[in-house]
Amino acid sequence: MKKTKFENDKMSDSTYKEKRQVMEIIYNAKKYSPSLPRIEVKIGKAKGNYLGFGRLGENQIWIDVKKINKSQLVQVVLHEILHAVFATPHKDTCKLMAPIVQNITEKKAWEIFGQYIDKYKQDLGCQN
Numbered sequence: 127m128k129k130t131k132f133e134n135d136k137m138s139d140s141t142y143k144e145k146r147q148v149m150e151i152i153y154n155a156k157k158y159s160p161s162l163p164r165i166e167v168k169i170g171k172a173k174g175n176y177l178g179f180g181r182l183g184e185n186q187i188w189i190d191v192k193k194i195n196k197s198q199l200v201q202v203v204l205h206e207i208l209h210a211v212f213a214t215p216h217k218d219t220c221k222l223m224a225p226i227v228q229n230i231t232e233k234k235a236w237e238i239f240g241q242y243i244d245k246y247k248q249d250l251g252c253q254n
């Protein structure tokens with residue numbers, strides 16, 4: 127992404143609270159994949175129709191918590207983690223990796239996330 131697509135919020139009590147919400151989802155994601163690297167989280171305003179960004183392969187995610195339906199926060203964060211950590215591309219037919227946010231339950235989002243994690247675990251090759 128280009129930096130101009132997102133404006134970081136200054137750290138404040140409310141920004142901190144929003145960041146905590148995202149960090150908690152990342153914490154749960156580590157239960158699926160304990161080897162997930164540290165992920166840097168930025169909170170702020172995303173331009174246009176965007177809700178967040180994940181910088182491909184750089185372990186950084188930007189999330190516009192205020193703009194996201196509470197029920198969709200988990201799926202948006204998991205989507206951006208997959209971009210940022212695994213450089214997972216968009217897939218129109220996937221309910222989690224479609225470029226436009228889909229109406230799925232949190233349970234479904236975690237299920238698909240788990241499928242991706244399993245797939246990447248198998249791709250790791252030599253595990254000695």
Ligand SMILES: [Zn+2]
Nearest residue numbers: 205209216225
């Ligand atoms: Zn995306």
